Amino acid sequence: MSTPAAAPAGAPADLAARLTGLVGALRAHGVRIGTGETVDAGRAMAALGLADRELLREGLAATLLHGTGQRGVFDQVFDLYFPRGVGGPGAGSGDPAADREELRERLAAALADDDTALLRQLAAEAVDGLGGYGSSPGSDGWSSYQTLDRLRPQTLLARVRVRADVRGRGSDGSGFADRLLDDEIRRRIDAFRGMVAAEARRRVAERRGRDEIARRAVAPSADRVDFLSAGREQLSELRRTVRPLARKLATRLAARRRRAARGTIDLRRTLRGSLSTGGVPLRPVLRRRRPVRPELVLLCDVSGSVSGFSDFTMLLVQALHDQFSKVRVFAFVNRIDEVTGLLEHGRADPEGLGARIRAEATLTGWHGSSDYGMAFGEFAERYGAAVTPRTTVFVLGDARTNNLDPNLAAVREIARQARRVYWLNPEPLSLWGTGDSAAPEYAELTEMHECRTARQLGGLIGRLLPV
Secondary structure, eight states: OOOOOOOOSSOHHHHHHHHHHHHHHHHHTTOOOOHHHHHHHHHHHHHHOSSOHHHHHHHHHHHHOSSGGGHHHHHHHHHHHSOSOSSOSOOOOSOHHHHHHHHHHHHHHHHHHTOHHHHHHHHHHHHHHHSEESSSSSOSEEOHHHHHHHHOGGGGHHHHHHHHHHTTOSOOSOHHHHHHHHHHHHHHHHHHHHHHHHHHHHHHHHHHOHHHHHHHTSOOOGGGSOGGGOOHHHHHHHHHTHHHHHHHHHHHHHHHHHHHHTOSBOHHHHHHHGGGGTTOOOSOOBOOOOOOOOEEEEEEEOSTTHHHHHHHHHHHHHHTGGGSSEEEEEEESSSEEEOHHHHHHGGGOGGGHHHHHHHHSOOOSSSOSOOHHHHHHHHHHHSGGGOOTTEEEEEESOOBOTTSOOOHHHHHHHHHHSSEEEEEEOSOGGGTTSTTBOHHHHHTTSEEEEOOSHHHHHHHHHHHSOO
16 A cells, blocks of 8 residues: 555645646646546545555546656656655754765665665655755755765665675676666666655755745656757657657648648639529639648758757658658758768667767868858758759758858858748747857748747647648
8 A cells, every 4th residue: 555645634625725736737837737637636536535645646647647748747746746745754863974874775775675665765864864955943955966966876786786686686697687687776776866856846845835846846748848958868758759749740731731732712613603503602612732742851950959959850850751752851060961861771779860970971071060151051052952942941950150151142042942941949039149149140031930849849840841
């Protein structure tokens, strides 16, 4: 039986406030929840009760969420509004170093046994003993970073492996089995780090208020993570969303194409047909459009932090390639090279796409900094034939030229040849034109859009892609 969720001694009105607070926090993080789902969640809470906290968690998740991608945000918010307990385990002994070493020993034993209940207890003790800061009675706050920095659970791998071997839960001595055991121990350590983070958030929420911590301290879902600040794990999670997002966009594009194929009203044929109904045009006749799949060209800056944004967009467009008659992809830093073939071969290994492009394509010349002007000039000279009146061009990049010539003439020539040119910029609009940004100049020649998250990208791609 799971630990009961902490509930105040008061009335059901407080539980209703907690539920509406949970719903409001989830909405603030982009989870679409309507009145019907909220009512269903209230009924689920009344039916399940508070005795089994994990059962309550699953019941509320089933009624409020629409996809597995929202579960990470939900779990963090749920822990704030329905915490496992209140307060902390109390002060430790007077010797912090001895307490820390004893805690590490107990943590190693719990990790070797994979004892989830004990790991949660140790997470609470670790935050209580190692994570507090400030000078007021008790503490001004709690920090998961400070707790983990002092406890250093990642250094316990060897100690946990020895304990697992002694207790007969280790490997059989083969190298492959050793690697599997190490991976399992790392997974348990990562889970413990998550428990510490949740415990620290709960403690801070008790002091500062759940609503504020839910708004500021809960990590966003993958589709709302800023491309420029995303870490390796977040980018990996983003890549896993490419296929589902591509299927959704393909369905949307197909529907737009069906509507567009009907064309506009053919006035002459409509009036001729209305003669049989006394001149009343009951049945409008539409001009049938000849279905022609458009062409797409991508120009992608793959330098520095922008590379994560470009990689994700390239993978998304590759997943949508059936929607176009031709897709060509070009990557650049200060030199430009076509990477269409590399992208196709990289479908089975999306994690290594960026490294493969940088290793096999010619992207830099005598220096390694971004040079949009040189790249655009080289594209116009070497690949100008790739752009036709049927081609829609997407430029992906932050438009930071390192104070080099932006070569607006080359961009103007590309825009003259293409059907449309769109620029997706992963920087905030407020930063366009600051420092070495040539965004305002490029925006006069292209249609530039802020595109900071996968959610924004999906909306823009679905709206801007030609049919």
